[in-house]
Amino acid sequence: MSKSLETELVNIGNKKIEGDIYPEASAIYQTSSFVLKDLDELYQKYDDEDFTYSRLSNPNRSQLGDVMSFLEKGNRSLIFSSGMGAITTALFTVLKSGDHAICNSKLYGETTILLKEILNEYGIESDFIDFDNTEEVRNKIKPNTKLLYTEIISNPLTSVVDIIQIVKLAKEHNLRVIVDNTFTTPFLISPLEYGVDIVINSLTKSLNGHFDVTAGSLTMKNEDLFKRAEKLLVLFGAILDPNSAWLTLRGIRTANLRIEKQNQNAIKIAQALSEHPKVTKVFHPSLLSHPQHDLAKRILAEGNFGAIVSFEIDDSYEVMNSLIKNFKLIKYANTLGGYKTTVSHPCSSSHYGVEDAERRKVGIHNGILRISCGIENAKDLIDDLTQAIDCL
Numbered sequence: 001m002s003k004s005l006e007t008e009l010v011n012i013g014n015k016k017i018e019g020d021i022y023p024e025a026s027a028i029y030q031t032s033s034f035v036l037k038d039l040d041e042l043y044q045k046y047d048d049e050d051f052t053y054s055r056l057s058n059p060n061r062s063q064l065g066d067v068m069s070f071l072e073k074g075n076r077s078l079i080f081s082s083g084m085g086a087i088t089t090a091l092f093t094v095l096k097s098g099d100h101a102i103c104n105s106k107l108y109g110e111t112t113i114l115l116k117e118i119l120n121e122y123g124i125e126s127d128f129i130d131f132d133n134t135e136e137v138r139n140k141i142k143p144n145t146k147l148l149y150t151e152i153i154s155n156p157l158t159s160v161v162d163i164i165q166i167v168k169l170a171k172e173h174n175l176r177v178i179v180d181n182t183f184t185t186p187f188l189i190s191p192l193e194y195g196v197d198i199v200i201n202s203l204t205k206s207l208n209g210h211f212d213v214t215a216g217s218l219t220m221k222n223e224d225l226f227k228r229a230e231k232l233l234v235l236f237g238a239i240l241d242p243n244s245a246w247l248t249l250r251g252i253r254t255a256n257l258r259i260e261k262q263n264q265n266a267i268k269i270a271q272a273l274s275e276h277p278k279v280t281k282v283f284h285p286s287l288l289s290h291p292q293h294d295l296a297k298r299i300l301a302e303g304n305f306g307a308i309v310s311f312e313i314d315d316s317y318e319v320m321n322s323l324i325k326n327f328k329l330i331k332y333a334n335t336l337g338g339y340k341t342t343v344s345h346p347c348s349s350s351h352y353g354v355e356d357a358e359r360r361k362v363g364i365h366n367g368i369l370r371i372s373c374g375i376e377n378a379k380d381l382i383d384d385l386t387q388a389i390d391c392l
């Protein structure tokens with residue numbers, strides 16, 4: 001019997017680990033190691049990839065990994081102590097000294113710093129260009145290029161990448177493609193189905209969704225890539241602890257319901273903001289004025305355009321600070337994807353540390369605020385946004 005996503009999501013990842021007891025919610029295997037009968041059993045467990053020592057594998061991580069493989073339509077997943085742990089490992093999986101990577105210039109800030117400042121010191125070169133233009137990506141390909149790296153919806157101005165074209169280009173030149181799916185989540189798009197090699201998720205954001213865990217994952221189909229990534233996870237040691245893996249799995253069980261509501265709220269909020277006379281610009285792919293509205297409709301799950309809406313008011317730190325103070329319901333926090341609506345100020349968080357001139361080149365200045373839509377009632381959120389803007 002084939003089951004639908006919402007049925008499968010509440011049932012998978014609960015495989016029986018030991019003995020006769022079978023708890024409805026999995027136990028938390030808060031242990032560093034596992035007692036074995038003898039050396040024969042140890043070698044059997046190595047062969048079976050069974051549990052011996054928690055840095056190598058642990059039941060709570062492996063259950064969460066099974067759920068991520070299901071959601072991302074991959075064969076294998078690895079679970080990390082943060083999204084950045086997953087990103088670092090993914091990059092070391094496909095790149096070595098002398099290699100060149102082409103990355104989207106609109107990537108998550110710390111991914112950019114990792115590539116430009118750290119991997120560069122290990123002889124890995126990278127170019128950063130706008131993936132909105134596939135021809136420009138093609139022009140940057142060199143004999144030592146090994147990787148194209150992108151997100152699908154950019155932070156904070158929500159431009160959308162045509163992943164079909166990017167993968168096509170990669171296949172023509174025998175390059176790997178890595179996608180960070182944190183903003184879009186596997187409920188909006190399945191990058192592996194388009195031919196992407198590795199998908200990253202920061203589980204800290206919408207997938208856990210409860211503001212109480214920092215975690216990340218990699219999912220892939222190719223077994224050789226998996227083996228290399230697994231080796232690096234074990235050697236670097238950026239593993240998620242059992243308790244956080246358990247909490248994340250609990251969060252993911254209801255992620256589809258939250259993400260659906262967050263996406264619906266985002267569409268309503270984007271519309272309401274675009275009708276407000278003091279708002280000069282709204283960034284959300286649901287709007288007909290968004291340059292990649294049609295592309296978003298084509299590649300994202302029907303009726304979904306992401307749960308992030310950004311808008312522009314006055315290009316002023318003081319005005320933005322007053323606006324943040326005016327909110328009664330909405331909270332200011334440097335995160336996204338949680339069940340509650342939060343706002344962040346890109347100039348002071350994701351793009352803090354980027355020079356003003358550089359920020360302006362990609363359209364980011366003091367007057368931009370990013371909303372991560374939660375699951376509250378849409379009208380309550382719109383009322384709060386409206387009163388806060390009206391008071392300015």
Ligand SMILES: *Cc1c(COP(=O)(O)O)cnc(C)c1O
Pocket residue numbers: 082083084085108151180182183202203204205214215216
């Ligand atoms: C938050 C975020 C990350 C990093 O995740 P952590 O769990 O904070 O390490 C990576 N990519 C994107 C797109 C993010 O939003």
